[in-house]
Amino acid sequence: MIRFRTPLTLASASLAAGLLLSSCETKPATTSENPTAAAVPTDSAASTAAPAAPIDATAKAPSPSEIPAAQRADAAAILARPQVPILCYHQIRDWRAKDSKGAKDYIVPVAQFKAQMKMLADSGYHTILPDQLYAYLTTGAKLPSKPIMLTFDDTDLDQFTVARPTLEQYGYKAVYFVMTVSLGRPNYMSKAQVKQLSDEGNVIGSHTWDHHNVKKYEGQDWVTQIEKPTKTLEEITGKKINYFAFPFGLWRPESIPELKKRGMDAAFILAEKRDQQDPLYTIRRIIASGYWSPRTLHNSIVQSF
Ligand SMILES: [Zn+2]
Numbered sequence: 001m002i003r004f005r006t007p008l009t010l011a012s013a014s015l016a017a018g019l020l021l022s023s024c025e026t027k028p029a030t031t032s033e034n035p036t037a038a039a040v041p042t043d044s045a046a047s048t049a050a051p052a053a054p055i056d057a058t059a060k061a062p063s064p065s066e067i068p069a070a071q072r073a074d075a076a077a078i079l080a081r082p083q084v085p086i087l088c089y090h091q092i093r094d095w096r097a098k099d100s101k102g103a104k105d106y107i108v109p110v111a112q113f114k115a116q117m118k119m120l121a122d123s124g125y126h127t128i129l130p131d132q133l134y135a136y137l138t139t140g141a142k143l144p145s146k147p148i149m150l151t152f153d154d155t156d157l158d159q160f161t162v163a164r165p166t167l168e169q170y171g172y173k174a175v176y177f178v179m180t181v182s183l184g185r186p187n188y189m190s191k192a193q194v195k196q197l198s199d200e201g202n203v204i205g206s207h208t209w210d211h212h213n214v215k216k217y218e219g220q221d222w223v224t225q226i227e228k229p230t231k232t233l234e235e236i237t238g239k240k241i242n243y244f245a246f247p248f249g250l251w252r253p254e255s256i257p258e259l260k261k262r263g264m265d266a267a268f269i270l271a272e273k274r275d276q277q278d279p280l281y282t283i284r285r286i287i288a289s290g291y292w293s294p295r296t297l298h299n300s301i302v303q304s305f
Contacts, residue, residue, distance in 0.1 A: 055141035057132040064134050064242060064265035072138040078279045081140070083305040084133055086149040086285040087297075088245075088270065089113075092162045095290070108290040110162055117166050119294030120148060127172040129203050130243045134266055137280060148301070150174040151268065151285060153207055153245060155182045160193045177207035177245035177268075180229040191236050198237040205243040206230045206264070215252050226262050243267070249285075256281045271304060 055062065090106040092113045099107060108116070126144035128136075133149060135141035150167070152159040155178050167174055176197055182188040189197075198204050208214070208225040217225060230241045242265040246255075249270030256278045259267055267281040275282040286304045288297055 055135045055139050057128070057135040057141035058144050061129070061131040061135040061141065063131055063240075064138075067135065067138055073140070075277055075279055078137045079274065079276065081137060083284060084128065084136070084143070084147045084149060085301045085305040086151060086268070086283065087288045087301075088268075088285040089150070089152045089159070089163065089288055090154055091156045092158045104291060105287060105289045108288060112290060112292070113163065114166055115294045116288060116292070116297050117170060117172070119298060121170040121172075123298065127167075127174065129173055130175060130205070130266060131203075133283070134280070137283075149285075151177060151205075151245065153177045153179075154211070155179050155188045155194075155207075157187050157189055157193075160189050160197065164197065173202050175203045175205050175243065177205040177243075178229075178233060179207045179209070179211050179247075180232050181210040183232075194233070195236050195238075198239060203243065204233055204237050204239075204241065205245055205268075206233060206241050207245050208247055211247045213248060213250050214246050214255050215250050217255070217258070222258050222262070226259065226264075230262065245285075251275075251282060253277070 089108060092108050092110060094109045095104055095107060125146045125148045128143055128147045128149055132143060136143050152163060152174060178194055184190045194204055206229055209229045212225060233241045244259055244264045244267040246267060246269055251269055253275060259281060266283060268283045268285055271284055271286050274284060286300060
């Protein structure tokens with residue numbers, strides 16, 4: 001199986017079908033936003049929102065559509081809440097001789113991945129899902145202690161065969177951002193596997209049709225890359241798809257209203273700064289590198305969020 005992890009220009013030149021199965025991200029940055037601001041909790045949302053019973057998102061959270069607009073905090077209040085750490089994974093497999101130095105940031109060896117998950121469990125982390133995060137960010141809903149979100153991009157098969165059973169050991173759930181062009185291809189998940197993940201309580205998110213950069217979309221691209229793939233995922237899972245991850249973590253303000261129009265309630269970037277007007281559409285994640293020991297991962301979680 002040939003894996004296309006080459007830079008975009010090379011990949012484009014070599015792929016007659018316009019199929020781009022490149023790595024998701026540009027760099028495993030762990031830059032942090034202003035940690036001082038993030039460390040100060042605020043109740044300003046609660047004081048300005050309409051009176052309502054506080055939402056408890058420790059178990060099952062309401063979907064975004066079930067939260068009245070009047071109860072949702074404004075951007076400033078959302079930005080002021082402490083961020084929940086979110087990890088982004090791609091391939092979970094042992095390194096091969098031909099893997100480049102850079103690619104290894106996106107390829108976490110099996111034993112390393114298992115050690116990372118064990119560290120999270122031993123450290124008392126509880127996984128949360130996007131509805132819980134949304135309720136927390138918009139209403140201040142209560143979360144489990146030491147919340148963390150695990151996300152897996154690009155539909156790689158080892159996310160099903162390796163990550164899924166490992167997460168199961170710890171009662172962890174995750175978000176799988178699926179690029180629909182790869183469904184059923186060798187070394188990628190099938191539709192049945194995506195449905196199984198969904199049925200087992202994980203969340204399936206949209207990650208475009210073939211991983212093209214959202215910053216370059218115009219006209220029909222929104223239909224091809226967002227509308228149709230999202231509908232495909234809704235048909236596979238039988239559930240509404242509410243969440244999106246930007247390929248390469250790349251976005252621009254103009255893309256946010258386009259995502260809103262197409263039913264997305266939140267979107268995920270990488271470690272860059274969040275949008276000040278629409279923080280729900282620029283939720284930060286860090287790439288958990290294949291080079292990271294459990295201790296390095298722990299340090300990155302603490303420093304980056
Ligand atoms: Zn990706």
